[in-house]
Amino acid sequence: MAKIKTKWICQNCGYETAGYLGKCPECGTWGSFTEEMQALTKPQMLLTLQGILNESKPSLLNDIAIGKEVRISTNISEFDRILGGGLVQGSLVLIAGDPGIGKSTILLQTGGELCKNNKKVLYISAEESASQIKLRAERLNINSDKLYIYPQINMENIRTEIDNINPDVVVVDSIQAIYSGTITSSAGSVSQIRECCNILMQIAKNKNITVIIIGHVTKDGSIAGPKVLEHMVDTVIYFEGDKYKSYRILRSMKNRFGNTSEVGIFEMNSDGLTCVTNPNELFLNERSQESIPGSAIVVTNEGTRPLLVEIQALVGTTPYPTPRRVTNGVDTSRLLQILAVLEKRVGLNLSKQDVYVNITGGIEVDDPGADLGIALAVATCARDVVVDSQTVIIGEIGLSGEVHPVQNIDKRINEAVLSGFKKAIVPYSNKVTNDKIEIIKVKRLIDAISACIYPVGK
Ligand SMILES: Nc1ncnc2c1ncn2[C@@H]1O[C@H](COP(=O)(O)OP(=O)(O)O)[C@@H](O)[C@H]1O
Ligand SMILES: [Mg+2]
Numbered sequence: 395m396a397k398i399k400t401k402w403i404c405q406n407c408g409y410e411t412a413g414y415l416g417k418c419p420e421c422g423t424w425g426s427f428t429e430e431m432q433a434l435t436k437p438q439m440l441l442t443l444q445g446i447l448n449e450s451k452p453s454l455l456n457d458i459a460i461g462k463e464v465r466i467s468t469n470i471s472e473f474d475r476i477l478g479g480g481l482v483q484g485s486l487v488l489i490a491g492d493p494g495i496g497k498s499t500i501l502l503q504t505g506g507e508l509c510k511n512n513k514k515v516l517y518i519s520a521e522e523s524a525s526q527i528k529l530r531a532e533r534l535n536i537n538s539d540k541l542y543i544y545p546q547i548n549m550e551n552i553r554t555e556i557d558n559i560n561p562d563v564v565v566v567d568s569i570q571a572i573y574s575g576t577i578t579s580s581a582g583s584v585s586q587i588r589e590c591c592n593i594l595m596q597i598a599k600n601k602n603i604t605v606i607i608i609g610h611v612t613k614d615g616s617i618a619g620p621k622v623l624e625h626m627v628d629t630v631i632y633f634e635g636d637k638y639k640s641y642r643i644l645r646s647m648k649n650r651f652g653n654t655s656e657v658g659i660f661e662m663n664s665d666g667l668t669c670v671t672n673p674n675e676l677f678l679n680e681r682s683q684e685s686i687p688g689s690a691i692v693v694t695n696e697g698t699r700p701l702l703v704e705i706q707a708l709v710g711t712t713p714y715p716t717p718r719r720v721t722n723g724v725d726t727s728r729l730l731q732i733l734a735v736l737e738k739r740v741g742l743n744l745s746k747q748d749v750y751v752n753i754t755g756g757i758e759v760d761d762p763g764a765d766l767g768i769a770l771a772v773a774t775c776a777r778d779v780v781v782d783s784q785t786v787i788i789g790e791i792g793l794s795g796e797v798h799p800v801q802n803i804d805k806r807i808n809e810a811v812l813s814g815f816k817k818a819i820v821p822y823s824n825k826v827t828n829d830k831i832e833i834i835k836v837k838r839l840i841d842a843i844s845a846c847i848y849p850v851g852k
Contacts, residue, residue, distance in 0.1 A: 402427040408584045408622065430585055463651060466562065466604065469507035472660060472669040473500070476631060476644050478652015481563065484602040485651065486595055488569075488623065489644075490609040491633030496642055496662055497608045499534065500633070501565045502527065503666050504606075506536035508563055514540050516561040520547045520571035534666040547581065549574035549590050556597055566594065568608040569623070591626050624648065635662075636756040641676055642667060643757065657696045674702045674813050677755040685783040687850060688775030691815070692767030693786050693806035694759050700802065700809040702786065703757060705764065707771035708750040717746060723753030724768060725760070732769050732791060739795030740840055742773055762790040763800035766819065766842055779847045784816040787842070788824075795839045799824045807831060819846055 402411050404427055409420035417424050465480035474480050481487065491497050498521075505515040515538075519527055527543050542559055546552055549572055556564060566572065573581035574589045591607070598605040607627065624630050628650040635642035644658040659676070660667040670676055678691070681704050688707040693700050705724075712718060721729050729751055736742040749772060753759050766789035770781050781787070788806055790798040800806070803824040810818055811830045820826055822837040836842040 400429050402429050403584055405579070405583050405585075408588075428579065428585075466508065466513060467511065468504045469510060470500075470504060470669060471671075472658030473504060473644065476646045476649075476652075476656045476658045477629065478649055478656075481604045481606075482628070482651045483562075483604055484598055485604055485628040486591075486598045486626065487604070487606045487629040487631065488609050488627040489606065489631045489633060490611050492611060492637070494637060495633050495635055496660075496667055497633055498522070498527075498567055499530065499662070500644075500660070500667050501567065501606060501608065502530060502536060503534055505541050505563070505565060506531070506534070506538050509538035509540040512540070513562040514542075514559065515563045515565065516542045516544060516556060516559055517565045517567065518552055518572075519543060519545045519567050521567060533664065547572050549593055553593060553597065556601070556603070560601075561603060563604045563606065564594075564597070565606045566608065568610060569594075570610050588622060591623050595626055634758070639756055641670060641755075657699065674809070677701065677703050677757065678813070681754070681783075683783060685780035685848070685850075687778050687780050688771055689783075690767040690771040690774070690781050691783075691786045692759075692764045693788055693810055694761040694764050695800070695802050695806060696761070700806040701757070702809060702813055702815075703759060703764075704754045705767045705771045706752045706754060707768070707775045708752075709744065709747050709772060709776040712746060712748040714748075717744070718748045718750075720748075720750045722751070723756060723758050724751055724764070728762075728765070729768065731793070732765055733772065735791055735793060735795055735839060736769055736773060739838070740773070740843060742776055744772070744776060747776065761800075762798075763788050763806075765789065765791040766797060766836075766839070769839055770842065770846070773843055774847060777847075778850065780850055781846050782817065782848060784814075785819060785846050786810040786815045786817070787819045787846070789819065789821045789836065789842065791839055797821045797836050797838060797842065804828065807833075817846070 402414050404418040406423040406426045407421040409418050415427055418426055464483040467480040468474055489497055505517050508515050524543050524545050544555055569587055569590060570582040572590050573586050577585050577589050579585050594605050597603055630648040632645045632647055640662050642660045642662055646654050646656050659670040659673045661670050690705045691702060692705055693702055719726055719729055733744055767787040769791060770787055774780055788800055790800055792798050799821040803826055807818055807826055807828045817832045819834050819836055819842050822835045826833050834845050836845060
């Protein structure tokens with residue numbers, strides 16, 4: 395008989411070793427290792443659960459029949475779109491976000507909408523009482539005879555009720571608050587989260603039930619618990635947003651059944667989250683119609699959706715020996731790179747100036763196509779000139795000051811035309827077919843600056 399192996403697991407980050415360690419080499423926590431029995435290895439476990447190991451004979455790719463995935467629409471268009479067209483039956487979805495961002499709200503709303511489609515939903519609340527949920531449901535106007543609310547933290551009881559009720563969709567709010575009696579460690583620990591997720595995965599795959607799990611995030615914004623949680627689920631969605639503003643963004647990070655890096659935009663008000671169908675209004679409506687120094691409009695690409703956002707820059711003499719570079723919504727190291735290019739290739743020296751860059755509306759922009767806009771916002775503020783307020787700027791900047799082409803240029807230009815912009819600065823090697831807008835192609839950053847910068851008031 396095979397020897398039973400044990401392993402030591404860091405309860406903070408899930409790091410595994412063969413023997414006891416005082417300090418975790420991964421996360422640096424002291425005294426966080428506990429000994430656990432080694433079950434199946436990770437890949438074996440995943441494959442067995444997904445029923446892949448059972449059909450172990452090789453077959454020709456041509457001969458494999460496709461099991462058609464069945465999708466359930468949530469009736470919430472932005473949510474459906476992130477999921478790739480609705481919830482896939484028998485899939486496991488993880489939604490993570492800061493406290494108070496609206497995870498429970500959106501899933502209760504989703505539950506209500508699914509019931510309208512004649513689906514049975516079981517909402518397991520491990521954090522709030524049934525009456526608290528009822529209060530929220532009243533506020534959100536959710537009233538359904540097919541929505542079961544079950545305040546419970548014990549995984550075995552949850553499993554029994556899932557067997558009894560046999561729902562189409564199960565919502566678990568949240569994975570950090572439930573525990574399984576088979577493991578001695580407390581709820582929220584690495585082994586508990588892993589075990590509970592395992593059980594939920596078995597339920598999802600064996601009974602063909604869609605399971606939506608809510609997960610908390612740690613201080614640095616990653617999902618609390620073991621990394622294996624993200625490997626086990628089919629879809630990982632982050633819920634982001636500025637708590638002090640009303641809109642929220644759902645972003646898909648992993649999706650076995652659809653496109654990732656999709657975003658869905660919602661607005662939070664007293665009767666719940668509503669879809670924002672025209673986000674450009676939301677991000678641009680506070681903008682003044684006049685051209686002002688330090689402002690540039692860019693068209694970024696979020697997943698398959700182009701978004702118009704305003705970049706604002708402020709440049710001023712610094713009182714400190716080392717000037718400050720403060721960004722909000724843009725990566726600071728990217729700004730540093732753009733400033734270096736501005737200095738070397740355009741001759742704009744900002745070594746005695748503080749530079750602040752802000753994306754209005756609080757959205758995060760990762761798209762390198764916003765580089766040129768950032769450079770122009772900084773340059774106009776530093777020289778007290780303006781970019782025409784009817785111009786959009788698209789382009790990635792290379793270290794030698796050249797403007798690199800961007801993806802999806804036609805979609806971006808169409809979006810600018812729809813929002814009434816008259817002129818677009820685009821990379822030289824991008825091919826644009828739209829003739830409803832004046833297109834200015836630029837090869838280098840300096841060309842862009844001479845093409846669209848005017849004195850104030852002109
Ligand atoms: N009466 C209310 N009117 C408007 N918004 C509310 C009201 N009650 C709660 N909210 C909003 O709902 C949020 C809490 O949402 P919730 O779904 O419980 O978050 P999570 O589950 O992510 O912690 C609050 O931060 C607040 O913005
Ligand atoms: Mg909650």
